[in-house]
Amino acid sequence: MKQRVSALLREKFGREVVLEKPKDRSFGHFATPIAFSLAKELRKSPMVIAEDLASSFNDSEIFTSVESVKGYLNFRLSEHFLNDYALWALENENDFGKQEKKEKILLEFVSANPTGPLHIGHARGAVYGDTLYRLAKHLGYDITAEYYVNDAGNQIDLLGLSIALYARENILNESVEYPESYYRGEYLDGLAKGAVEKFGVEIFSDESRYKELALWAKDGVMDIITKSLADTNIFFDTFVKESSLYSEWDRVMDKMASTDKNAIYKKEDKVWLSSEAKGDDNDRVVVREDGRPTYLAGDIVYHNQKFERGYDHYINIWGADHHGYIPRVNAAVEYLGYDSNKLETLLAQMVSLLKDGEPYKMSKRAGNVILMSDIVEEIGADALRFIFASKKSDTALEFDLAEFKKQDSSNPIFYVQYAHARIQTIINKSELSKHEIMESSLMGLEENADILLFDALLLPEVIEDAFSSRQVQKLTDYLKALAASLHKFYYDCKIIGSDDEAKLLKLLLVVALSLKTGLSLMGIEAKDHMSREDNA
RNA sequence: GCGUUCGUAGCUCAGCUGGAUAGAGCACCGGUUUGCGGUACCGGCGGUCAGGGAUUCGAAUUCCUUCGAGCGCACCA
Numbered sequence: 149m150k151q152r153v154s155a156l157l158r159e160k161f162g163r164e165v166v167l168e169k170p171k172d173r174s175f176g177h178f179a180t181p182i183a184f185s186l187a188k189e190l191r192k193s194p195m196v197i198a199e200d201l202a203s204s205f206n207d208s209e210i211f212t213s214v215e216s217v218k219g220y221l222n223f224r225l226s227e228h229f230l231n232d233y234a235l236w237a238l239e240n241e242n243d244f245g246k247q248e249k250k251e252k253i254l255l256e257f258v259s260a261n262p263t264g265p266l267h268i269g270h271a272r273g274a275v276y277g278d279t280l281y282r283l284a285k286h287l288g289y290d291i292t293a294e295y296y297v298n299d300a301g302n303q304i305d306l307l308g309l310s311i312a313l314y315a316r317e318n319i320l321n322e323s324v325e326y327p328e329s330y331y332r333g334e335y336l337d338g339l340a341k342g343a344v345e346k347f348g349v350e351i352f353s354d355e356s357r358y359k360e361l362a363l364w365a366k367d368g369v370m371d372i373i374t375k376s377l378a379d380t381n382i383f384f385d386t387f388v389k390e391s392s393l394y395s396e397w398d399r400v401m402d403k404m405a406s407t408d409k410n411a412i413y414k415k416e417d418k419v420w421l422s423s424e425a426k427g428d429d430n431d432r433v434v435v436r437e438d439g440r441p442t443y444l445a446g447d448i449v450y451h452n453q454k455f456e457r458g459y460d461h462y463i464n465i466w467g468a469d470h471h472g473y474i475p476r477v478n479a480a481v482e483y484l485g486y487d488s489n490k491l492e493t494l495l496a497q498m499v500s501l502l503k504d505g506e507p508y509k510m511s512k513r514a515g516n517v518i519l520m521s522d523i524v525e526e527i528g529a530d531a532l533r534f535i536f537a538s539k540k541s542d543t544a545l546e547f548d549l550a551e552f553k554k555q556d557s558s559n560p561i562f563y564v565q566y567a568h569a570r571i572q573t574i575i576n577k578s579e580l581s582k583h584e585i586m587e588s589s590l591m592g593l594e595e596n597a598d599i600l601l602f603d604a605l606l607l608p609e610v611i612e613d614a615f616s617s618r619q620v621q622k623l624t625d626y627l628k629a630l631a632a633s634l635h636k637f638y639y640d641c642k643i644i645g646s647d648d649e650a651k652l653l654k655l656l657l658v659v660a661l662s663l664k665t666g667l668s669l670m671g672i673e674a675k676d677h678m679s680r681e682d683n684a
Numbered sequence: 685g686c687g688u689u690c691g692u693a694g695c696u697c698a699g700c701u702g703g704a705u706a707g708a709g710c711a712c713c714g715g716u717u718u719g720c721g722g723u724a725c726c727g728g729c730g731g732u733c734a735g736g737g738a739u740u741c742g743a744a745u746u747c748c749u750u751c752g753a754g755c756g757c758a759c760c761a
Contacts, residue, residue, distance in 0.1 A: 170704080171704055175704085184741075188741085218704065263761090301761055304761095390761095432758095440759090444759095468689075470756085470761095471687090471688060472756045495688095495755095498754075502696095539697070543690065543754095546696070546697095547696070548695095548710095556723050557724075558710060560709080570720095574721090619700080621697095635724055639716090639724060640725080642717090678721080
């Protein structure tokens with residue numbers, strides 16, 4: 149809709165025109181301050197320019213009126229245009245807001261280590277990534293969701309040790325001491341018991357077999373992780389294991405060296421990456437004295453593999469505590485001969501949780517982490533997704549669980565769902581058939597109804613904007629606002645029994661379509677009725 | 685110290701590439717249809733957009749600077 153207006157104006161003025169939503173809806177559907185920028189070039193007052201421009205729009209098919217107010221140019225779309233568009237949307241529900249972007253995108257997110265269940269910080273990145281994924285799919289991008297599994301390195305050994313220690317204490321009843329760095333948590337119990345079945349209790353007393361224990365356990369942890377993700381409607385297309393990459397290390401090193409002979413060098417018996425020359429603070433070790441590659445080496449191979457698979461664009465979503473890591477990966481990508489501008493790294497900031505004012509604490513390795521699964525159990529997956537999607541991902545977030553358990557307008561997910569449910573209820577209540585409703589015209593709506601229709605038809609622009617700016621909260625903001633318009637309209641206007649019943653119901657169908665489509669892009673299913681007992 | 689993200693109402697946050705009177709929700713106070721789910725709606729209270737400077741027709745938004753906060757600054761992943 150906006151694209152059409154925008155294209156029309158671009159053609160008319162021969163330049164890109166800024167379109168915005170007027171502050172006050174009585175001004176019209178769209179507005180532009182273009183007269184202000186033209187004022188300087190034309191050496192005339194903005195008011196005069198706006199007047200001239202407005203009067204030049206007499207014969208447009210899309211607009212009913214174009215007016216100038218204090219230098220702004222305000223456009224009002226024609227009823228024909230809105231009516232046709234709404235009808236098309238209702239008849240092509242699944243295509244509403246869809247586009248056909250062709251770009252191939254690789255989106256990597258979550259990628260939490262397989263050493264324990266996901267905590268609340270991971271959940272934020274997970275929701276953010278999955279929402280972007282759904283938006284991109286809707287826009288027609290060929291996007292792949294990928295999870296990078298860090299199943300090599302010290303932390304895996306530590307997992308084995310942690311399970312063994314847990315088992316020795318709780319199954320063999322030995323008295324043990326936990327070093328600070330060991331993993332803790334309830335999940336160890338399941339793994340320890342599983343290990344007894346698989347290997348027998350002997351394994352816990354045999355240090356030489358801890359590696360074996362760890363390699364088995366990491367798959368179990370991945371199952372726990374993918375299950376919590378699935379419970380939140382998050383799924384991945386591909387998993388890439390770090391352990392599968394190191395065999396390519398020599399080839400990748402040669403590749404960097406052939407692009408730039410200074411990319412890699414030896415010093416103090418270690419191998420270094422010249423990342424400082426590419427904007428990093430320091431050069432980085434990639435192979436230690438003893439020949440073991442560092443974590444960065446694995447990531448270099450991984451990114452090489454990503455680029456060799458051939459996508460147009462790459463997006464990584466990382467926790468904010470990894471932001472210092474970006475320059476070295478970009479450096480490596482350039483040494484590999486690729487354009488680091490194609491690699492976009494987004495950060496999900498920390499989350500702090502309150503419950504009735506009490507702050508929760510998060511520490512990665514202590515047993516008292518706040519698990520994603522616990523929060524899902526407490527407030528439900530829908531509420532979790534809504535809250536995480538509704539805040540800009542690059543700012544720290546604090547929220548109180550209590551707010552998302554309420555069943556009233558203070559809980560945004562409830563509020564939006566209730567709007568959708570109200571529409572379903574009233575449609576069912578009406579005696580009119582679906583056919584009669586669809587046959588009616590949306591022309592001649594009064595002003596409030598017209599505004600509601602316009603708002604509902606704005607979803608496609610919101611989807612495009614939310615994805616291209618990577619700001620998924622634009623979608624939740626939109627849904628909250630649309631729900632508010634609906635509730636207000638419902639209060640102001642009697643629908644059943646009115647002369648315009650069919651017309652108004654059709655309008656509500658358009659609103660419901662927008663709500664439902666918007667929710668589905670957040671991995672949330674729209675509800676047709678609310679129940680008071682439904683305390684998720 | 686260096687890098688980075690930020691600082692908007694009592695609280696949690698929106699405010700897009702500069703544009704019309706800086707917005708929501710919570711909290712607090714007061715109201716509402718003979719009408720379809722009052723699980724809703726409306727109104728009030730509340731702001732020096734951290735401070736200062738610059739750019740211009742115009743700045744919460746861009747730039748500089750001061751102050752304050754989170755995160756990072758490993759041969760851990």
